[in-house]
Amino acid sequence: MKEIEKMLSGMLYQASDETLSKMRDQAKNLMYDYNHLRPSDHHQKDKLLSELLGSKGHDVYMNQPIYVDYGKHIYIGDHFFSNYDCTFLDVAKITIGNNVMFGPKVSLLTATHPLDKKVRNEQYEYGLPITIKDDVWIGGNVVVNPGVTIGSGVVIGSGSVVTKDLPDDTLCYGNPCRVIRKLTHEDKVYWEAQKALSLKNK
Numbered sequence: 001m002k003e004i005e006k007m008l009s010g011m012l013y014q015a016s017d018e019t020l021s022k023m024r025d026q027a028k029n030l031m032y033d034y035n036h037l038r039p040s041d042h043h044q045k046d047k048l049l050s051e052l053l054g055s056k057g058h059d060v061y062m063n064q065p066i067y068v069d070y071g072k073h074i075y076i077g078d079h080f081f082s083n084y085d086c087t088f089l090d091v092a093k094i095t096i097g098n099n100v101m102f103g104p105k106v107s108l109l110t111a112t113h114p115l116d117k118k119v120r121n122e123q124y125e126y127g128l129p130i131t132i133k134d135d136v137w138i139g140g141n142v143v144v145n146p147g148v149t150i151g152s153g154v155v156i157g158s159g160s161v162v163t164k165d166l167p168d169d170t171l172c173y174g175n176p177c178r179v180i181r182k183l184t185h186e187d188k189v190y191w192e193a194q195k196a197l198s199l200k201n202k
Contacts (some may be wrong), residue, residue, distance in 0.1 A: 003109070007091055007135055008073070012114065012124040014090075027052065027071040035065040057098065062086070069111070082106065083140070092127030092146070103158060108132075112146045127165030142177075153183060 001009075003017035015021075030052040037045055049056055049195040057078035066086055068074065073090035077098035084104045088094055092110035110127040114120045128147030132138075136150055139158030144150070149165045156162065157180075158175025166172050169183045 007127060008093070010092065010126060010128055010137060012119070012126050014123050016123060023070050023072070027068055030071065030152070031066065031068055037064070039064065054093075056080070063104075075109075076100075077134070089127075091125070092131075093129040095135070096132045097134035097152070099135045101137045103138060103142070105141045106138050107143045109143065110146050139173075155183065 001011075001018055003013045003015075003021075006013035007015075007020070013020075015024075029194055030048055032150070034045060034048045034052065037048070045062075046060075049060060049062065052068065054072045054075045056076045057080070059078055060076050062080075062082045063086075065083045065084070066082065066088070068088045068090055070090050071085055071088075073092065074088050074094045074096075076096045076189065077100070079099045080096060080101075081108075082102040082109045085110070087107040089107075089109045090192045094110060108130050110123060110130050112127065113125050126199055130144055130146065131149040132144075132153040133150060134155075135153045136155075138144075138150075138156045139160070140166045142156050142160045142162065148160065148162050150156070151166055151168035151170070153169040154165070154166050155171050156177060157171070159175070160173045160177040161175040162172075162177040166177070167179065170179045171181050171183055172179050174180075
């Protein structure tokens, strides 16, 4: 198997492989170009994101700077927003659904290393995919670890470290991140009332 095939299948691989090194260099150049565009240059930003990412939907906006390993293993749905300084280490697949928002300095880290020091020192590493489903809000400075799936409708409080899967429609935070409570109909009623008040006071 080629090293890229090992990498994407979750096996141990060596990142020094020539093909992987070239892919990372290409991503770094696109990332550099994106991060140094004028913020108002929306057309060019959209074009560069299309080149950098595996795929993206409609209305994808990523505040500069962003950081990736390969870019091509990141798949984003419609209506996505990430605030400043977010990191996507995509040695494995990162899948993000529709209507997802990230605060600043969110890190999605699919990359990891062997616990055994001898194997680790031989430059072996591996990755596990991260999946974020629809309608998720992730607060600032959250770290999502390899192999995690975040359910739809989840809200994650700032500074959390997500080490395991989170179920749908829950408020979660902490280190390690844990479910605090379910998001309920009462939450919906409260926020709909707040929206109505805001509209009334236009």
